[in-house]
Amino acid sequence: MSLSPVAKELSIPVIKTACSNCNLRELCLPFGLSEEEMARLDELINVRKRVKRGEHLYRAGQPFESIFAIRSGFFKTDVLLEDGRDQVTGFQMAGELLGLDGISTEHHSCNAVALEDSEVCYIPFSRLEQLSREIQALQHHFHKVMSREIVRDHGVMMLLGTMRAEERLAAFLLNLSQRFTARGFSHSEFNLRMTREEIGSYLGLKLETVSRAFSRFQEEGLIAVQQKHIRILDIPGLKQIMSHHSH
Amino acid sequence: MSLSPVAKELSIPVIKTACSNCNLRELCLPFGLSEEEMARLDELINVRKRVKRGEHLYRAGQPFESIFAIRSGFFKTDVLLEDGRDQVTGFQMAGELLGLDGISTEHHSCNAVALEDSEVCYIPFSRLEQLSREIQALQHHFHKVMSREIVRDHGVMMLLGTMRAEERLAAFLLNLSQRFTARGFSHSEFNLRMTREEIGSYLGLKLETVSRAFSRFQEEGLIAVQQKHIRILDIPGLKQIMSHHSH
């Protein structure tokens, strides 16, 4: 888990993993830390890893030792039931943390798969705990991140428990749009990294239903879809669908 | 939020809130702490409160300052959508923590309502953070508790996203049974504290569907239902239903 042999041998100046010069620091763990505190966090995070599209970052059941911060790319997490059913529990993008579910049992409880070529920082958990005993701001921010995950999950439960298909998809698109915006991308135009089936799994729908809902939104002029490319044309319209609870 | 005036005036020896003599300590925050560490945790938890059946412990939007440990009783948490829809996000019993979702925004994100007369310990959050900077075991255990909440939520997402009505109810009953067992109650006989409607809300079903599923289980000899009283007759049978994924 240290620098690659090749890099060592050739003395290639390896880009140092450093929160302090990461452009995602406002979205990620270092949020709110002073320069000096961030330097200490940097010390702890010295492994970066590339994960190619389709590869697993970790699998359910593996021993948990690190959480991961996504530097670039896009992931999904999913859980598998004994009988073969599975469900996507989330999609994660740059600046978000992966692996928090592993803390509870010291084993990962889900699979994390890259949906495009990605890069992550390893954050050894016991060292993170150690540092967060010393840096209050880090501790507090970490707690907020975990709590936010819980709130997010409640939102998904709400979606799965009370919304109809088109409401779910509208909520999903608006959520993506908002997260892309926070990362400086266009809020109205992006490429989906996941298939219709993966969207469906996340939203508790079949892929055909997802596809039909996309078509319907397009007919109504709310979005323009072309395969994985999405343009959002009418954000208020989508919001209205989300809360249009007709029945 | 301190001792009641009456108690003060009459110098009634008020039962001290003390984790060290709470019979739920193995299920609650103090898990794994030494005597001395537990004593320090005791210092921090000096407010207990009774919450009558039907009363709110907190409401969505209120400022967050404490988490709560349930000493006795039974709660539900629910979230409300703007359009009036709501969903029960969980049922909590003795030894479990309430309020973790409030950390992220420093405001509670859901309502917590007592489903029977209950008693909770206030755990001021900033002091908990302070203490967990000093006691590693406390810090680690707290992280595990938050992580467990995330894992639990993923389980509910799975349930809502992939299971059919009877599977959901079977999973729900088995979960309750298991939690009652962990608290030393019968695993096969208990009283539901919530209505059919609340169960339905939690499981993403209508109350009629919940009622029908109960009746079906009874016909098949899996359980005996009489109003809120449940006897579980065939745990393996229920487990089989849960994973019988026929379609």
Place this chain on the structure above:
DNA sequence: CGGGGGGTTTGATCCATGTCAACCGCAGCG
């Protein structure tokens, strides 16, 4: 002891979404 009301059960019907199947279209590869 006789209402009254909230919670529950049960039946009849409807509808959103699942299922099955055919076809399309783009991307990757020989």
Place this chain on the structure above:
DNA sequence: CGCTGCGGTTGACATGGATCAAACCCCCCG
């Protein structure tokens, strides 16, 4: 450059659970 195959779209039909409605049961209260 034309297969080949995966992912996506669309249609026809099936069905699980929602909806609407009625009746029931138990508990509380007068």
